Amino acid sequence: MERVTILGSGAAGFTAAIYTARAGLEPLLVEGPQPGGQLTTTTEGENFPGFPDGIDGFALMDAMRRQAERFGARFRSGVAVAAAFDGPVRRLELDGGEPIETRALIVATGATAKYLGLPSEQALIGHGVSACATCDGAFYRDVPVAVVGGGDTAMEEALFLTRFASRVHVIHRRDAFRASRIMAERVQRHPKIEIHWNHVVEEVRDPAAKQVTGLALRDVKTGAQSELEVAGYFAAIGHRPNTEPFRGLLEMNPAGYLVADRTRTSVPGVYAAGDVQDPVYRQAVTAAGTGCMAALEAERWLGEQDAGS
Numbered sequence: 001m002e003r004v005t006i007l008g009s010g011a012a013g014f015t016a017a018i019y020t021a022r023a024g025l026e027p028l029l030v031e032g033p034q035p036g037g038q039l040t041t042t043t044e045g046e047n048f049p050g051f052p053d054g055i056d057g058f059a060l061m062d063a064m065r066r067q068a069e070r071f072g073a074r075f076r077s078g079v080a081v082a083a084a085f086d087g088p089v090r091r092l093e094l095d096g097g098e099p100i101e102t103r104a105l106i107v108a109t110g111a112t113a114k115y116l117g118l119p120s121e122q123a124l125i126g127h128g129v130s131a132c133a134t135c136d137g138a139f140y141r142d143v144p145v146a147v148v149g150g151g152d153t154a155m156e157e158a159l160f161l162t163r164f165a166s167r168v169h170v171i172h173r174r175d176a177f178r179a180s181r182i183m184a185e186r187v188q189r190h191p192k193i194e195i196h197w198n199h200v201v202e203e204v205r206d207p208a209a210k211q212v213t214g215l216a217l218r219d220v221k222t223g224a225q226s227e228l229e230v231a232g233y234f235a236a237i238g239h240r241p242n243t244e245p246f247r248g249l250l251e252m253n254p255a256g257y258l259v260a261d262r263t264r265t266s267v268p269g270v271y272a273a274g275d276v277q278d279p280v281y282r283q284a285v286t287a288a289g290t291g292c293m294a295a296l297e298a299e300r301w302l303g304e305q306d307a308g309s
């Protein structure tokens, strides 16, 4: 039986592993479908404190992993597909291999950015297609970029991108934003932002050139097709928290994010860290912060259990 199991190998999971390993708990970390998490999909992180010259997302995750390993964390590949929390032992089913039994559990499974799913878009992820303006926006100085979406994320991404880009095109499939009024007004008033109402992206150009050169758009009202020249494309149509195995087991908000109070979920001994419980900040550093919190909470809880038994 494991003392602490951590699900997820992003900034939250690795930080939880560093802390629990250093506390002598020999945590087991299950890597999930994307080892290293969302940061490995960006080129360079410029806002993680401590790296004034920036750090490659992959290198940062690798450093965190090695740091956890140094203190005795163990790693295992696999994806949790189901869980049972009905006794003192938490049981996890993985997509392959033996199930895991653990006393404490830290869920750091993250969230996955939604993309439109066009083949041309998928082909250019990391080559001008991104879902994180905070991560990649600074690479688009003095060139036009596009943001797809009409919610608060799209508004935030568009406003952030005005700091760098020569022009920010917001492409929205309807004639009204879903975003909060204050954010929508800020976007509509901004001199650098041009809104393309009732438009959808049909294709991202140009996979053959291995870079984004423009978008093929369609007006959903008239059917008219047009081309828009941009050097960057940001999907901002929402994130999906990776909480499927915990549906009906852990309290979630209507969007599926785990509800956590100081990382404590609705089940004692089960903690949530990183984007899986954070629809607002979604930064590597906040994920790392909650990973630390979850580790300290788990350590304390295990100590209390041992003292009481």
Ligand code: NDP
Pocket: 116, 148, 149, 150, 151, 152, 153, 154, 156, 173, 174, 177, 178, 179, 180, 236, 237, 238, 239, 279, 280
């Ligand atoms: P939302 O679900 O609120 O918005 C998604 C947007 O993307 C919608 O405008 C939607 O269009 C559009 N969209 C979805 N799918 C497609 C598609 N296939 N093609 C084209 N467009 C599509 O997600 P957000 O990430 O913006 O926000 C999630 C939650 O987080 C919200 O509650 C939001 O308020 C909150 N949030 C708060 C922030 C803040 O307070 N600072 C910052 C960011 C998020 P349509 O409108 O037509 O459905």
